Amino acid sequence: MRRVLLTASVAMLVTACSPAPAPAPTPPAAKPAPVTTPAAEAPAPVEAETAAPIVETWELPGxxxxLTTQAQLEARFGKTNLREETFNGAEGMGTYPVLVAFPDDPAKRLELMLDADNKDAPIQELRVTNAESLWHDATGLRPGMSLAELVALNGAPVSFYGLAWDYGGTVQDWHGGKLANAVGNPLFRRVTLTARTGADDNALPQGDATFRSDDPKWASAGKDMVVGELGISWPHDGED
Known part of the structure; x- marks a missing residue:
C-alpha cells in the first residue's frame, strides 16, 4: 500500500514539473479581399469627320x-457622269458635239455646247431643255415655266417667233424687262418657248413671224406655251 502511494506521488510530481503544452498557433487573419474599382469605360472612338459634300445650287452659269477645262468638269460632275453626244444643227447646218453632264437624269441633265471644229475650244453655251430640270439662272428662270410666268418674271411683255419651224418659239424681244440682255452684260440669255404637252398647237401662234405675249388673239398662249429651252452663253468678241 505504501508503495502504491509512493508511485502515485512520483507520477503527480512528474506531471506538475512537465512544461505545459504550447498553445496551438493562431492562424493568420485572412487578408481582406482587394477592392476592385471598375475600370473607366474607354471613350467611344470618334469617327473621322468626312468632308461635307459639295452642295449643288443648280444655278447657271455658276x-x-x-475656260472651264475638261478636268474641272470631271472634278465637279464626276467623269462617269459626262458623255459626248452629237446634235443636228438648225436648217441643215450639219452636226456639232455636245458634252452632257448627267445625260440620263432629266432633272440634272446639262448640255455644254462645244465648237464643231475644235472640241478643245471654249464652251459655247450651257443649255437645259427638260421641264423637270433643277437648273435655273440667277433670276429663277427655268425650263417648264409658262409664258405667263415668264412675262411676270420679266415685268414686261415678250415677243417671240411662232412655233413649228427650226427657230420656232425663240424669244426675240424682252421689251426692256428684267430679263433683257443688256449691253455690256457678260452673259447672254436665250429662251425658246414650246407648246405645253397636250396643248392644242392650232390655238398657238406658228410660223416664221413674230408674236407678242400680250396679243389678245392668243388668249391661251400664256398657259399653253412654256419655256422649252434655256441657254446661257458668253458673247464673243464683237458681239453684245
Missing amino acids: DLNP
Whole structure:
C-alpha cells in the first residue's frame, strides 16, 4: 500500500514539473479581399469627320465659264457622269458635239455646247431643255415655266417667233424687262418657248413671224406655251 502511494506521488510530481503544452498557433487573419474599382469605360472612338459634300445650287452659269477645262468638269460632275453626244444643227447646218453632264437624269441633265471644229475650244453655251430640270439662272428662270410666268418674271411683255419651224418659239424681244440682255452684260440669255404637252398647237401662234405675249388673239398662249429651252452663253468678241 505504501508503495502504491509512493508511485502515485512520483507520477503527480512528474506531471506538475512537465512544461505545459504550447498553445496551438493562431492562424493568420485572412487578408481582406482587394477592392476592385471598375475600370473607366474607354471613350467611344470618334469617327473621322468626312468632308461635307459639295452642295449643288443648280444655278447657271455658276462657276462654269468658257475656260472651264475638261478636268474641272470631271472634278465637279464626276467623269462617269459626262458623255459626248452629237446634235443636228438648225436648217441643215450639219452636226456639232455636245458634252452632257448627267445625260440620263432629266432633272440634272446639262448640255455644254462645244465648237464643231475644235472640241478643245471654249464652251459655247450651257443649255437645259427638260421641264423637270433643277437648273435655273440667277433670276429663277427655268425650263417648264409658262409664258405667263415668264412675262411676270420679266415685268414686261415678250415677243417671240411662232412655233413649228427650226427657230420656232425663240424669244426675240424682252421689251426692256428684267430679263433683257443688256449691253455690256457678260452673259447672254436665250429662251425658246414650246407648246405645253397636250396643248392644242392650232390655238398657238406658228410660223416664221413674230408674236407678242400680250396679243389678245392668243388668249391661251400664256398657259399653253412654256419655256422649252434655256441657254446661257458668253458673247464673243464683237458681239453684245
